Amino acid sequence: MDLTTPALLFPAISLLLLAYTNRFLVLAxxxxxxxxxxxxxxxxxxxxxxxxxxxxxxxxxxxxLGVLSFLLCVLTMLLLFLKWMVPAEWIFAISICLLALSLLCSLLEIAISTKAIEIELEDLENLADEEKSL
Structure with a gap:
């Protein structure tokens, strides 16, 4: 593994954190x-x-989890620069696992968000039924 391997995750994690921040801002x-x-x-x-x-x-x-993943990628690059290959590989593996956990949390949040939209639709259907009965 060389310095470019963890560096490949930098744009992906940055974009992911931006997307997470947008989700937070909309929810707030x-x-x-x-x-x-x-x-x-x-x-x-x-x-x-x-x-x-x-x-x-x-x-x-x-x-x-996304920020921790990003920090561990930075640490991986430092360890690779210092030629500490085995610790760098372990830290990078942990970084990828944290990124995967972050994505799983995102998937769960999307499922819950969909449930919220279903509640809204249910309310609209109830309003429509009330208007029909009048």
């Missing part, structure tokens, strides 16, 4: 929006609160 905006409408605590909003909390936890885990 949604939570602030719900907070400003706190006088209208509908059943749908109440059902989504635990969903939003879990998504925040997952996004924090995604970002943390």
């Amino acid at each position: 905006q949604l939570i602030r929006q719900l907070h400003s409408q706190r006088a209208t605590m509908t059943e749908m909003v109440i059902r989504q609160i635990s969903n939003l909390r879990l998504r925040l936890i997952l996004i924090k885990a995604m970002q943390g």
Whole structure:
């Protein structure tokens, strides 16, 4: 393994962290929006609160694991530069495992996000049924 191997992960991890940050910003905006409408605590909003909390936890885990993966890639490059091949290979393997865990958290967060959209659709269907019955 040479310096270019861990360096290949730099753009991928950077883009991944950017995507995670965008997901966090959208979620934070949604939570602030719900907070400003706190006088209208509908059943749908109440059902989504635990969903939003879990998504925040997952996004924090995604970002943390991604940053740790990035730091270990940097450490791998330093170890390779110092010609410490065996520790560099182990650290790089750990970095890849952390990246994989980050991606798994992202997949779970996407599944939960989809559940939130299903709650919204269910609410819209209930409104449509109410309008039909009137």
